[in-house]
Structure formats: structure tokens, C-alpha cells
Amino acid sequence: MTADIPMTTTTATAQVDKQAAPGKSPGAARGPRRTGRIRRIALPYLLLLPALLLELLVHLVPMAIGILMSFKELTQFFIRDWTTAPWSGFDNYQLSVDFDAPVGEALLHSFLVTCGFTLLSVGLCWLLGTATAIFLQDTFRGRGLLRTLFLVPYALPVYTAVITWAFMFQHDNGLVNHVLHDQLGLTDKPSFWLIGDNSFIALLTVSVWKGWPFAFLIVMAGLQNIPRELYEAAALDGAGMWQQIRHITLPSLRPVNQVLVLVLFLWTFNDFNTPFALFGKAAPEAADLISIHIYQSSFVTWNFGTGSAMSVLLLLFLLVVTGVYLLLTSRRRKTADV
Amino acid sequence: MRSIRAAAIGAVTLSLAIAATACGGGSSTAGNGSNDSPKTLTYWASNQGASINVDKKVLQPELDKFKEQTGITVKLEVVPWSELLNRILTATTSGQGPDVLNIGNTWSASLQASGALLPWDAENFRTIGGKDRFVDSALGSTGAQGKDPAAVPLYSMAYALYYNKKIFADAGIAKPPATWDELVADAKKIKQHGAAALGAEGANLSENIHHAFVFAKQHGADFFTADGKPDFTSDGAVAAIKQYVDLMAKDKAIPPGNAEYAQNQSLSDFAKGKTAMVLWQTASATFKSLGMKDDEWGVAPAPTPSGTPGTGTSVNSMVAGINMAVFKNTDNHDGALKFVKFMTSDAEQKILNTAYGSIPPVKAAQSDPAFNTQATAVLRSTLAKSAEALPQVPQESQFETAVGTAVKELFADAAAGRAVTTESVKARLHKAQQQMPAK
């Protein structure tokens, strides 16, 4: 479990606001009941206040400071009092996006690695989760046990899961090489999983292992909301099991998938815990995810200005992707509804 | 409506207040030291022993002694290496740190540049007994040249070649190799007898950098120019790193599996008799804790091109060690100096360095017979004759990361059977150099 399950916003709020439009102030009484009215209007704000304050304290104000930092030359010479660090305008941004110079090139490489990794990981998680949820929809012996079992990877604290995988991925003494090389003889010599190009596969494996049960959980919940009558009607029409899955189950899951894929995307793209626990502070090039890359750019090389600028770029990218995604999917949903 | 507005104004005010205090955060604590709390000190010790608990057991009795002498209570926290630099960094940014702390001596110049550490000017040195109590080589790794040191040497260490006596005897090797050619030749013999030759930590950035530095010295190269600019791609530096990586890629002395080692697995291999040699700093205490007896291993100076360790291209170790520093904004300035004086006193130096198997950087303490055993004699003479300090430049910590990573990637190439050529080494180093902050 990572710290942030990123969550989409607009789906929830869009729905809510539709209901919100009518009855803004239902039958507001005047005069003697004025204090009661004020109390009633103030109440929602009071209920929101704790959440609001915490969000300000932990998310919003720090974010603002982070953005300020991205315009400063915040190197080791100035970290003692960051406010005195000289303003550097857009220098940090220029450095980050100059893809001909090594810093920008490395960032671009890391960004592309992260995109590839995220696409594969989200795709596989979704596939496994959906397939499993569909296969476990009917009752059969051992179904409850399997479902419990499948949730274990998700319930494990992320570092314990990753440490175990790191143990299995060792070159000399690991299980993976033992099976692939010693027992099955699939490779000429033991492979390296934690360094070099294969590290991408290792990271992907761990990420999918840890992440797919979440997709499973959500899709399983989504399946509960498909009315049984749809299947019965289809069965009457003579549709077989596979056809029912294709024509009823999958289309009905679309709204769920819309949210699920976005959540998995944001979560995977920002994932720090998995690569950090697997590779430490310096990830191999092939698995240099952007979160680790930025961490290294700020904490290991002590250049918080550039690190912040990279984070801001990442944030902008995620905002744009999320916006476009929601726009596209909700439009498709609307046309599908008509 | 009024209450809503009030709530809104309240929230905005609060957030502004938070932001304002955050902005003021650094400056309120960035002032110089005081003596506001003369009875307590916070001390961050680095992890020197086999575990954090071992360190606590070694240090606590000494801290109790200090309390008896001065009445000052020292609150000890042993910080693991994986966290130490980050903790120092955050302490520097926020002013919320310990009074006294241990730092890796190679970080001295980097931390000095942040201005968070108390400079050891002549007067401060006088309070702890004078600069000339310390060995020169150790003082060479306490900060940039021409500036007051940022820290005081506490423990000194040096690299040496540790070898397994039995494997050497089985392979018919009479004496440990003194040159790299001999080492490569011996490696062939050792491998014929089924053991691996040399252990390394290919994915450990600091280990990589230490070896890279020594090899560069032996090729007459430096990673920084005299005026402190990075210069990673000189022919000497490229040849040096290639020679190190070739120990795995070409000479096959280092087994490929070591390319992913980063947690001292090479020491564990050595202790188990899987590898015949390892280049390490002050490893004797570790071997013991891994269950290897003192008479099972021997120690010799690390190889050099000429076979005789010395200065210049015959350097065979970096000056490794731990320095002790005082945070400038300590609220117990005098107590902190007293504590440093106590820890660097002859008596404490003997006790602590014996416990950790390191060499005292204090001249008077070195004469103790405890530092004249087989293990320590080699280290002591290396430190005195053929060790050189890593570059004392502000970008040292970035250099460790950049070049350390380059070597790690090269080892990964070698392990995967990919060719390691002069060009590929140069390309990696070029990239590393470009990642260094522009000065």
C-alpha cells in the first residue's frame, strides 16, 4: 500500500453537482429563525473545517512552497535558509527540459521509462484483476479461499513484499534464477534482475504482484452492481457464457474501469516505495522511475530547486493527462448513453 | 453569512501564518550558537560497529564517564548510514539538529559549504588541545583547503587487501600480490582451485568511488581540476575506471555476481571462504562477527602498479574515516567543544578505536600496542605513507553519486557480458560529469 492512492475528482463531483443544482436554500425562513439559519449555513463549513485545515497544512501550503522553491537556486550553499537562496527564474525548468543536455536527457529517459512501466503495469493489473473477478463470480468450491488468498499481496506492507521479491531476484542465491536456470534450464547463465536491463522486468513483476488485487477488489465490487436481469435476458436470447461476458459484463464495467484505470495510472506513475525498496537510492537506468529520479535529483545531489522544478513538471503532466482522460472518457460515456 | 466569512478568513489567515512561519523557519534558527542549555547535548553517532546496538553498548559507558566529569548529559542516537546524510541535510535546512554529530570524512567539504557546521578555527582547536595533536593525513579530509576545517578527525581507516590464508596456500601462492598484475595472475590460480578471487561491492556507490579514486591516482589523474572543476573524462580517469571494472570484465578476478552487491555481501562471501581476497577498510571486527577466526585471514597493503606503496601514483588507499562536527547553532556551544575534546582525548581514542578496529587519528594514541597488531599495523602505515584524501570540494557528495553510479552501471554491463571499452567508460563518465551542478 502506498501513501497516496490518487483519486479522480471529477466523476464524483460532477455527479454530486447535478443533484446540487436544485434547492439551494430550501424554504429559507426569515426573521426570528435567522440565527438558526446562520447556524444551518455555517454547519457544513464547520464540518469541513478540520479536513480543510489539514489539507492546507499538509498538502496545499507545502505544495505552494515547493513551487516557490522551484524558482530558486536551492543548492547546498543555500539550504541552511532556503528563503535567502537567490531567485533563478526559469533556470531550473530550462535545465530540466533541455533534452539535448544530459540532465534533461536523463529526465526524458526516466519519463519514458515511467510511461512504459505505467502502461504495462496498469494494463496487466487491470487484466489480471478483471479476469480474476469474472472467474470468481460464480460459486464453486474453494472460491472464498482463493479470494482471500488473492488479497494477501495487497494487504502486505509494501516494503515487506518488495524485500521478499528482492531476495528472490538475487543473482547468486535467488529463487528466480534457481528456477529459470538451474531447474528449467531456460537461460544459458543466471540472469541479473536487480541491475542492468532486466531490472525493468523485476520492477514490473513486483508492481503487478502488489497492485493487481486492487483492480480485482474494485472490479469485484463493480460486478455486484450489474443487475441480474441483464444476464437472465441474455440467457433467454441464447447468449453463451463467453458472449455474456463480452456483451454484458465488460460493457457494464466501463464506468468502474474509467475510475480504476485512472487511479492505477496515477498511483503507479507516482510510486516511490516500490522502486526505492527494491533498488535503493540509485535505480538502474532501465528502471529509473521518475519518482526515484527526482528524489535523486533533490536529496542525493542536494539540488532542491531543480528537484522541485521536475516535480512541478510531473504534476502538470499528470494534471493534463487526467483532464484529457476524463474529458475523453466522459464524452464517450455520454455518447454511449444516448 | 458572517460566520462563513469569518471561517473563510480564519482559514486563509491561518494558512498565511503557516506559510509565513515556514518562510521564517530557517532564519530563526540559523543564528550562531549559544549556551542556553549547558547541561545537555544531543549526539548523532554513525553506525561503526556490527549493529546499532553494538554501537550503543560501546558508546554509552563513555558518555556516562563524560557526564561524571562535566555534569553534561549526552543524548545518543546512532543513525544508520542509509539515513545519515539525509538526516544531516534536513537538520541543516531546518536548524533542528543535534549539537554534535559524526560525519563521513569525505562529506566534510560538502557540508562545510552549507555553512551549518562550526568552523574549527585556531581558537576552537586550542580548546581541544591543538591541531597538531592530529595526524596530517586525517586533517587532510576535514574540509576545503584554505578554510578552517569543518570537523575534527575521530576514527581513521584505510583500505588494505585481506586474503584467505588457506585458499592462498591451496593455490600455491606464497605471498599476497603487491601489484595488480600479480593480483590478476594469482586470481587465475585461485580460480583453478574453485574459489572466486576478489570480492567487490559493484552496486555500492561509496565503495565504487573509493576504488575509482585510488585507481585514478595510480594513473596520475584527478577527478577535479586544481580550481575545483569536475574533470571526469581525462584519459587517466577513463583508464583508471576501466582498469577497475576490467577486474570483472576482462581479468575475471571479480565474480559477476558481485555486480549487484551493495550490502557487504562480499565480506560475508569472504568470511565463508567463497572468495579469496577483498579490498576493504578495517574489516577485522567484521570478520570476527561473521565467525571467521583471526588466524584464518591475512592482511597486506592494497596493490599498486609499482608494488611499493607510496605517494603519487603509488597511492593505495583513500583516507577513510569519521569526523566529528559541531552544529553551528548548538545551544550548548561550550559543552559541545568539551565533548569533542573528551572524545578526541588520548584515553578515549584508545578505547573507541580499539572497539571499532580503526586507527586513532590522534598521534599520541597511536603508539598504544593495541594498534600494532597484524590488522592495524598495515592500516597505520598505509595512512601514514600512501593514503590520500578524496577531493575536498563542495560538490564531493554529488561526485560520489554521479561517478559511483557510472561505475555501478559499468559493472552491470560487465556482469551481463557486454563489452566494457574505453569509449563506453568515457561515455558514462561524460554523462556523470554533465550531471554535476554548474558552479
Place this chain on the structure above:
Amino acid sequence: MSSATSKPRSPMAAPRSFLWARRIFLTLLTGFVLVPVYVMISSSLKPLQDVSGTFRWLPSGLTIRPYIDIWSTVPLADYFVNSAIVASAATVCSVVIAVFAAYAVSRYRFRGRRVFTVTVLSTQMLPGILFLLPLFLIYVSIGNTTGIALFGSRGGLILTYLTFSLPFSIWMLIGYFDSVPRDLDEAALVDGCGPIGALLRVVVPAATPGIVAVAVYAFMTAWGEVLFASVMTNDTTRTLAIGLQGYASQNDVYWNQIMAASLVVSVPVVAGFLLLQRYLVAGLTAGAVK
């Protein structure tokens, strides 16, 4: 446990191709899921030479030694207590605050409602690394100006983690509260309960699955976080996530102890999670995926 989800798709019998596909798929998947779990359990019972040599499926001998040693190699019990306090406190606070906020959004129409939900939820897009250092600076300066020690204390960590889980919790609970019929709380209001009374006596009980799901999520978030814990804790407040690294920083990597400790650390969360999974599915069904 299966009662909540046993809704057969169709009265029709599944064709053979489907049954075979299911059998093969589930077998492979079970293997994939189980192997690391098996490795974790078996390695934790192996003597050190088994785990530091070539991998073997079956231990050469069984020992519970690692389970004894883990407590002395690093102060695991202290870390455990820290994690338990931090995660429980963060969970309780997060749930309470989220219930209030979600109630406001679900039951009231007020200005700024949309802004609030959008803002809170979009914070989940923030890369942690962007606000790690600023947050740390804020905690320190709050400490300097008010004397409330947030940095390095459990309090600071609790505050951080509870906020991490807040957006997702609020969002889930809004969905869940929306599904609780309004007639229920209106009846309570008529009976003379205040709005808070209606929330506590009617809506909260009706939304238990959703609240449990949110609590589980909040707890897991706090139990597993690494990045912020690595900067914001010291040796008295260190949590398990960071403390476990202690086994790897020794001179020898005690894999058997690492696995034993991992298991000990995981058991409470996994057990709690699996016990509550019924609520989780029910909570997600009504809250998140509607």
C-alpha cells in the same frame, strides 16, 4: 465471507471451455501469488546458511531462532509500538474527519462545495517528493513558534498520514452517504435529533461497511509509508517501515531474520484486512464504484 458477493451471473451452466480456462488461469495465478508468500514463510524458518547460500525449496532444518533474534538485532518491539500508535491514531482521526466532511458534502448544498471536493481530491496527484521538504520545514517552524513538537514526533507523523488518507476516504464516504436514503436522517431530524445527532445515530450506522473500508485503507496507508517516515522520525519514533532496514545494514544480511520480521510486521495488517474484506467489498460496491 462470501455472502456479500455470491450473486451468480446466470442460471445457465458454464460451458466446458470456460471451466478449463478458469482452472488453468486460477492455478497459474495462485502460484504467482503464493510463491513469494511461501518464500517469506519458509525462509523465516531456515537457518542462516540456508538463506545465504543457493536457494532451496525445502529447508535443511527448521528453526525458530530467527523469530527470537529479530527482537534483539533491532529494537523491533519499539518500532512496532510506534507504528501501532501512529497508524491507529491516524486511522481514527482520518475516519472521524472524513465522516464529517463527507456528511457535509453529501447532505448540504453550499457555496464552494465543488471547489472543496476538486481541491481535496486533486491533492492526490501531488508527487510526495514535491512537498516532503516544505512540509518538514513547516513542522519545524510550527515547533519553533508554538512549541508544539511536530517534527520527529509521532504527532507530526500522525498528522501527515491522516491527511494522506483523507481525500480518498472523503471521496468514498460521499459516495456511500449518497446511497444512504435521505428519508432516514430526515426522520431522525423530525424526531428531534440535531444534524449531528442524525449523522451519528442514523447515517453512520447505515454506512458501517463504507467506514470500515475507509479505516482499513487509512491504516494500511500509515502502516506502509516509507518516504516521509525516513525523514520525519528519529530513533525513538522510528516506524517499522524504516526500522526493517536495520536488518540489512548489518555486516551480514540476515535474510532469515528479515523474512521473520517481515512476517511479524505483516501479520496484523493482513489478518485485519482479510477479516474485514467482506466490509471492504461492500463498502467499495456502494461507495467507490457506483
